[in-house]
Amino acid sequence: MNRTPRDRDTEGRARSARPRDGLGRPLPYGEEGVARQPEGVVRTPEETLVEAQRLLDAGMPFHAHEVLEDAWKSGPREERELWRGLAQLAVGLTHAARGNPTGGAALLARGARSIAPYAAAPPYAVDIGGLSRWAHELADELRRDDTVVVSAAERAPRLRVSR
Known part of the structure; x- marks a missing residue:
């Protein structure tokens, strides 16, 4: 069996080098993609929330999930x-925007x-209360109508209470 070798990172872990679109979907090699978020970055909670909100507002919930x-x-x-729950919310929006209502709702x-x-x-x-309401409303919408088209930028939640 002749298989193409897997992409590896500098530590030898399997890591796809394929470019990705704004929702984190792999694109064919050679296509222009969206820059990936660097992994393993330690940020303050303030920096994390600001960067994640910026990415959510830009319609890039997959990238916000990585932050x-x-x-x-x-x-x-x-x-x-x-933080795990906030990441799950971002991934839920990612799945909804990719057209996977079942995964998004879950x-x-x-x-x-x-x-x-x-x-x-x-x-x-x-904004725990606001995020919970947003998540339940969007999940209910996805369960009711699995043909709904979700715009990640238009449906991006606000992570914090407005000051």
Whole structure:
């Protein structure tokens, strides 16, 4: 069997070098893609939320998920579910915008469950209540009508309470 060797990163881990579109979907080699978010970046919570919001507003929830995932993996244990839940919300929007309503609804619901324990004392002014409402409303819409077209930029949530 003659297989093409897998793309590898500098540490030898399998990592696709194919370019990606704004929703993180692989494009054919040689096509112009959207720059990927660097992985493993340790940011402050403020930097994380600002960068994730910028990406969400730009219609790039897949990239926002990568930023939030870095916070989930590098943050203090007591905040990991918050960051994981926020990353799940971004991935839920990604799936919805890619035309996968079932996956989108499931991840939106999972993300809302993950952030719910922080509602009584939301850290970093994260709008837990608003995000939960947004996630449940979009998930319900996706379950009711699996033909709905979701614009990632138009449906981007606000991560924090407006100041």
